[in-house]
Amino acid sequence: xxxGGYLGEFELMVVLALIRLGEDAYGVPISREIEKxxxxxxxxxxxxxxxxxxxxxxxxxxxxxxxxxxxxxxAKRYFRITDSGLNEARQTQRTLVSLWKGLLELSGSGx
Amino acid sequence: MNRRQPPRVAVWILDFFRVSVxxxxxxxxxxxxxxxxxxxxxxxRQAFMAVVATFGQRFRAHRQYLLAxxxxxxxxxxVVAALWIFQIPLGLRGLVLGVxxxxxxxxxLYVEYRVRLQLWNNNDSSEEESDELWERVLxxxxxxxxxxxxxxx
Numbered sequence: 001x002x003x004g005g006y007l008g009e010f011e012l013m014v015v016l017a018l019i020r021l022g023e024d025a026y027g028v029p030i031s032r033e034i035e036k037x038x039x040x041x042x043x044x045x046x047x048x049x050x051x052x053x054x055x056x057x058x059x060x061x062x063x064x065x066x067x068x069x070x071x072x073x074x075a076k077r078y079f080r081i082t083d084s085g086l087n088e089a090r091q092t093q094r095t096l097v098s099l100w101k102g103l104l105e106l107s108g109s110g111x
Numbered sequence: 112m113n114r115r116q117p118p119r120v121a122v123w124i125l126d127f128f129r130v131s132v133x134x135x136x137x138x139x140x141x142x143x144x145x146x147x148x149x150x151x152x153x154x155x156r157q158a159f160m161a162v163v164a165t166f167g168q169r170f171r172a173h174r175q176y177l178l179a180x181x182x183x184x185x186x187x188x189x190v191v192a193a194l195w196i197f198q199i200p201l202g203l204r205g206l207v208l209g210v211x212x213x214x215x216x217x218x219x220l221y222v223e224y225r226v227r228l229q230l231w232n233n234n235d236s237s238e239e240e241s242d243e244l245w246e247r248v249l250x251x252x253x254x255x256x257x258x259x260x261x262x263x264x
Contacts, residue, residue, distance in 0.1 A: 027140035041153075044144070045130075045161035048137050052168050064136070070146065074139030 007092045013038070014050045015089050018060060018081045026065075026076045051079055059085035117145045121158040130165045137161055187215045 007015060017033040018025050030051075031042040054060045065076040081089075100106070125131055131138045141161065145154050190211045194204045 027137060028144050031140075031144075041156070043160035043164065044137060044140050044157055045134075045164035048134060048161075049164040049168055053171075067139075070143060071139035072142045074135050074142070076139065077136035 006095070007088060008050075010046065011050050011054060012089070012092055014047060015054065015059065015081065015085060018079055019086070019089065023080065024078055025080070026078050030079070054085065055079075057084075057088075058082060059088055115146050117142060117154045118151045121151075121155050125158050125161060128162045128165065130161050134161070134165050134168075137165075184215070187211050 013034050014030060017030045017037075020033060021029055027044050027047055031044050031047045034042045034047070051060060051062070055062060060079050060081055062077050062079045065078055067073045067075045125138055125141075138161075141154065141157050144157075190207060193199075194207060199207070
Protein backbone atom coordinates (compact mmCIF):
# COMPACT_ATOMS: atom_id res chain seq x y z
CA UNK A 1 0.00 0.00 0.00
CA UNK A 2 1.35 3.39 -0.88
CA UNK A 3 2.24 5.74 1.93
CA GLY A 4 0.73 9.22 2.28
CA GLY A 5 -2.81 10.49 1.70
CA TYR A 6 -5.07 9.66 -1.20
CA LEU A 7 -5.66 12.16 -3.93
CA GLY A 8 -8.97 13.96 -3.51
CA GLU A 9 -11.46 14.00 -6.39
CA PHE A 10 -10.53 17.45 -7.59
CA GLU A 11 -6.81 16.88 -7.06
CA LEU A 12 -7.07 13.74 -9.18
CA MET A 13 -8.82 15.73 -11.94
CA VAL A 14 -6.03 18.30 -11.85
CA VAL A 15 -3.33 15.61 -11.97
CA LEU A 16 -5.02 13.87 -14.91
CA ALA A 17 -5.41 17.19 -16.76
CA LEU A 18 -1.72 17.89 -16.15
CA ILE A 19 -0.74 14.47 -17.53
CA ARG A 20 -2.92 15.07 -20.59
CA LEU A 21 -1.47 18.51 -21.26
CA GLY A 22 2.17 17.52 -20.72
CA GLU A 23 4.69 20.35 -20.83
CA ASP A 24 3.73 24.01 -20.57
CA ALA A 25 0.54 23.46 -18.62
CA TYR A 26 -0.66 26.47 -16.67
CA GLY A 27 -3.87 27.60 -14.99
CA VAL A 28 -5.93 28.42 -18.10
CA PRO A 29 -5.43 25.19 -20.12
CA ILE A 30 -5.69 23.05 -16.99
CA SER A 31 -9.05 24.55 -16.00
CA ARG A 32 -10.29 24.40 -19.64
CA GLU A 33 -9.38 20.72 -19.82
CA ILE A 34 -11.27 19.92 -16.61
CA GLU A 35 -14.22 22.04 -17.78
CA LYS A 36 -14.30 20.26 -21.13
CA UNK A 37 -14.28 16.81 -19.54
CA UNK A 38 -16.60 17.48 -16.60
CA UNK A 39 -18.98 19.90 -18.33
CA UNK A 40 -18.90 22.16 -15.28
CA UNK A 41 -17.41 25.60 -14.71
CA UNK A 42 -14.11 25.40 -12.88
CA UNK A 43 -12.74 28.09 -10.57
CA UNK A 44 -9.16 28.84 -11.58
CA UNK A 45 -8.49 29.78 -7.94
CA UNK A 46 -9.47 26.26 -6.86
CA UNK A 47 -7.16 24.80 -9.51
CA UNK A 48 -4.27 26.84 -8.08
CA UNK A 49 -5.17 25.80 -4.53
CA UNK A 50 -5.13 22.14 -5.57
CA UNK A 51 -1.84 22.59 -7.44
CA UNK A 52 -0.34 24.25 -4.38
CA UNK A 53 -1.28 21.26 -2.22
CA UNK A 54 0.08 18.86 -4.83
CA UNK A 55 3.32 20.80 -4.97
CA UNK A 56 3.65 20.62 -1.18
CA UNK A 57 3.27 16.85 -1.43
CA UNK A 58 5.96 16.76 -4.15
CA UNK A 59 3.56 15.49 -6.81
CA UNK A 60 3.98 18.48 -9.14
CA UNK A 61 6.64 21.13 -9.70
CA UNK A 62 6.21 24.66 -11.00
CA UNK A 63 8.23 27.42 -12.59
CA UNK A 64 7.44 31.03 -13.51
CA UNK A 65 7.44 32.11 -17.17
CA UNK A 66 7.97 35.56 -18.62
CA UNK A 67 5.37 38.31 -18.05
CA UNK A 68 3.27 39.07 -21.14
CA UNK A 69 1.25 42.15 -22.15
CA UNK A 70 -2.01 40.26 -22.84
CA UNK A 71 -1.97 39.12 -19.21
CA UNK A 72 -1.53 42.64 -17.89
CA UNK A 73 2.21 42.14 -17.46
CA UNK A 74 1.81 39.04 -15.30
CA ALA A 75 3.81 35.87 -15.67
CA LYS A 76 2.42 32.39 -16.25
CA ARG A 77 3.14 29.66 -13.74
CA TYR A 78 3.89 26.41 -15.51
CA PHE A 79 3.24 23.10 -13.78
CA ARG A 80 4.65 19.67 -14.39
CA ILE A 81 3.86 16.28 -12.91
CA THR A 82 6.69 14.52 -11.06
CA ASP A 83 7.45 10.79 -10.97
CA SER A 84 5.86 10.62 -7.52
CA GLY A 85 2.79 12.33 -8.98
CA LEU A 86 2.53 9.72 -11.73
CA ASN A 87 2.91 6.90 -9.19
CA GLU A 88 0.25 8.45 -6.96
CA ALA A 89 -2.15 8.74 -9.93
CA ARG A 90 -1.53 5.07 -10.83
CA GLN A 91 -2.12 4.02 -7.23
CA THR A 92 -5.38 5.99 -7.06
CA GLN A 93 -6.49 4.47 -10.37
CA ARG A 94 -5.80 0.94 -9.10
CA THR A 95 -7.73 1.61 -5.89
CA LEU A 96 -10.72 3.11 -7.71
CA VAL A 97 -10.86 0.35 -10.33
CA SER A 98 -10.68 -2.26 -7.60
CA LEU A 99 -13.51 -0.60 -5.67
CA TRP A 100 -15.55 -0.19 -8.86
CA LYS A 101 -15.33 -3.82 -9.96
CA GLY A 102 -18.41 -5.92 -9.39
CA LEU A 103 -20.73 -3.07 -8.48
CA LEU A 104 -23.84 -4.10 -10.38
CA GLU A 105 -25.75 -1.01 -9.25
CA LEU A 106 -23.33 1.18 -11.17
CA SER A 107 -22.89 -1.03 -14.25
CA GLY A 108 -26.44 -0.42 -15.46
CA SER A 109 -27.64 -4.02 -15.17
CA GLY A 110 -28.67 -3.60 -11.55
CA UNK A 111 -31.12 -0.80 -12.25
CA MET B 112 -4.96 42.25 -29.36
CA ASN B 113 -8.14 42.12 -27.25
CA ARG B 114 -7.96 44.90 -24.64
CA ARG B 115 -11.31 44.22 -22.98
CA GLN B 116 -11.19 45.20 -19.33
CA PRO B 117 -12.69 43.08 -16.52
CA PRO B 118 -15.14 44.64 -13.99
CA ARG B 119 -13.25 47.30 -12.05
CA VAL B 120 -14.72 46.48 -8.66
CA ALA B 121 -13.83 42.79 -9.02
CA VAL B 122 -10.26 43.78 -9.93
CA TRP B 123 -10.18 46.11 -6.93
CA ILE B 124 -11.37 43.27 -4.65
CA LEU B 125 -8.59 41.02 -5.93
CA ASP B 126 -6.13 43.80 -5.23
CA PHE B 127 -7.59 44.65 -1.84
CA PHE B 128 -7.31 41.07 -0.63
CA ARG B 129 -3.80 40.98 -2.09
CA VAL B 130 -4.50 38.00 -4.34
CA SER B 131 -2.25 39.81 -6.83
CA VAL B 132 0.69 39.73 -4.39
CA UNK B 133 0.70 36.08 -3.43
CA UNK B 134 -0.89 34.69 -6.58
CA UNK B 135 0.05 36.93 -9.47
CA UNK B 136 -0.16 34.20 -12.16
CA UNK B 137 -3.74 33.46 -11.09
CA UNK B 138 -4.78 37.07 -11.72
CA UNK B 139 -3.01 36.92 -15.08
CA UNK B 140 -4.90 33.73 -15.96
CA UNK B 141 -8.22 35.37 -15.09
CA UNK B 142 -7.45 38.32 -17.35
CA UNK B 143 -6.25 36.09 -20.20
CA UNK B 144 -9.36 33.91 -20.01
CA UNK B 145 -11.68 36.93 -19.67
CA UNK B 146 -10.24 38.38 -22.86
CA UNK B 147 -11.13 35.23 -24.77
CA UNK B 148 -14.79 36.25 -24.42
CA UNK B 149 -15.88 35.26 -20.91
CA UNK B 150 -18.63 37.35 -19.31
CA UNK B 151 -18.37 39.85 -16.46
CA UNK B 152 -20.40 37.42 -14.32
CA UNK B 153 -17.79 34.74 -14.95
CA UNK B 154 -15.04 37.13 -13.84
CA UNK B 155 -16.96 37.98 -10.66
CA ARG B 156 -17.43 34.31 -9.75
CA GLN B 157 -13.79 33.58 -10.46
CA ALA B 158 -12.61 36.59 -8.44
CA PHE B 159 -14.72 35.52 -5.46
CA MET B 160 -13.38 31.97 -5.63
CA ALA B 161 -9.83 33.28 -6.05
CA VAL B 162 -10.14 35.30 -2.83
CA VAL B 163 -11.57 32.30 -0.95
CA ALA B 164 -8.91 29.93 -2.33
CA THR B 165 -6.07 32.35 -1.61
CA PHE B 166 -7.24 32.80 1.99
CA GLY B 167 -7.46 29.04 2.36
CA GLN B 168 -3.92 28.65 1.03
CA ARG B 169 -2.59 31.30 3.40
CA PHE B 170 -4.30 29.84 6.42
CA ARG B 171 -3.07 26.36 5.58
CA ALA B 172 0.46 27.67 5.17
CA HIS B 173 0.36 29.65 8.41
CA ARG B 174 -1.58 27.53 10.84
CA GLN B 175 0.25 28.98 13.83
CA TYR B 176 -1.16 32.43 13.00
CA LEU B 177 -4.65 31.04 12.68
CA LEU B 178 -4.18 29.55 16.12
CA ALA B 179 -3.06 32.99 17.39
CA UNK B 180 -6.26 34.57 16.04
CA UNK B 181 -8.34 31.86 17.69
CA UNK B 182 -6.57 32.37 21.03
CA UNK B 183 -7.05 36.16 20.72
CA UNK B 184 -10.74 35.70 20.01
CA UNK B 185 -11.17 33.33 22.97
CA UNK B 186 -9.34 35.77 25.26
CA UNK B 187 -11.58 38.65 24.10
CA UNK B 188 -14.68 36.52 24.62
CA UNK B 189 -13.50 35.59 28.13
CA VAL B 190 -13.11 39.29 28.98
CA VAL B 191 -16.64 40.00 27.73
CA ALA B 192 -18.03 37.06 29.71
CA ALA B 193 -16.18 38.14 32.89
CA LEU B 194 -17.52 41.71 32.58
CA TRP B 195 -21.04 40.40 32.26
CA ILE B 196 -20.77 37.83 35.08
CA PHE B 197 -19.13 40.16 37.63
CA GLN B 198 -21.43 43.12 36.80
CA ILE B 199 -18.56 45.57 36.25
CA PRO B 200 -19.73 49.27 36.19
CA LEU B 201 -20.66 50.51 32.72
CA GLY B 202 -17.84 53.07 32.36
CA LEU B 203 -15.14 50.61 33.33
CA ARG B 204 -16.72 47.97 31.11
CA GLY B 205 -16.39 50.26 28.07
CA LEU B 206 -12.76 50.97 28.89
CA VAL B 207 -11.83 47.31 29.32
CA LEU B 208 -13.72 46.32 26.16
CA GLY B 209 -12.05 49.13 24.23
CA VAL B 210 -8.54 48.15 25.32
CA UNK B 211 -9.06 44.42 24.75
CA UNK B 212 -10.79 45.06 21.40
CA UNK B 213 -7.89 47.19 20.17
CA UNK B 214 -5.45 44.56 21.40
CA UNK B 215 -7.35 41.94 19.39
CA UNK B 216 -7.26 44.16 16.28
CA UNK B 217 -3.51 44.62 16.73
CA UNK B 218 -3.02 40.88 17.00
CA UNK B 219 -4.94 40.29 13.77
CA LEU B 220 -3.01 43.03 11.95
CA TYR B 221 0.31 41.76 13.25
CA VAL B 222 -0.56 38.27 12.13
CA GLU B 223 -1.55 39.58 8.71
CA TYR B 224 1.71 41.51 8.50
CA ARG B 225 3.76 38.41 9.32
CA VAL B 226 1.87 36.29 6.80
CA ARG B 227 2.36 38.86 4.07
CA LEU B 228 5.99 39.35 5.00
CA GLN B 229 6.57 35.64 4.63
CA LEU B 230 4.73 35.55 1.29
CA TRP B 231 6.70 38.56 0.14
CA ASN B 232 10.01 37.00 1.16
CA ASN B 233 9.05 33.77 -0.59
CA ASN B 234 8.76 35.84 -3.75
CA ASP B 235 12.40 36.95 -3.30
CA SER B 236 11.57 40.59 -2.68
CA SER B 237 13.68 42.93 -0.62
CA GLU B 238 13.21 44.00 3.00
CA GLU B 239 12.51 47.58 1.88
CA GLU B 240 9.57 46.29 -0.15
CA SER B 241 8.28 44.48 2.93
CA ASP B 242 8.46 47.71 4.93
CA GLU B 243 6.73 49.51 2.08
CA LEU B 244 4.03 46.86 2.19
CA TRP B 245 3.46 47.60 5.87
CA GLU B 246 3.25 51.34 5.19
CA ARG B 247 1.15 51.11 2.07
CA VAL B 248 -1.28 48.32 2.82
CA LEU B 249 -1.60 47.77 6.53
CA UNK B 250 -1.39 51.25 8.04
CA UNK B 251 -4.50 52.64 6.28
CA UNK B 252 -6.38 49.49 7.17
CA UNK B 253 -5.31 49.89 10.78
CA UNK B 254 -6.82 53.37 10.89
CA UNK B 255 -10.08 52.12 9.36
CA UNK B 256 -10.29 49.22 11.82
CA UNK B 257 -9.42 51.49 14.73
CA UNK B 258 -12.27 53.86 13.85
CA UNK B 259 -14.61 50.93 13.32
CA UNK B 260 -13.62 49.47 16.69
CA UNK B 261 -14.34 52.74 18.52
CA UNK B 262 -17.63 53.14 16.67
CA UNK B 263 -18.77 49.65 17.67
CA UNK B 264 -17.62 49.99 21.27
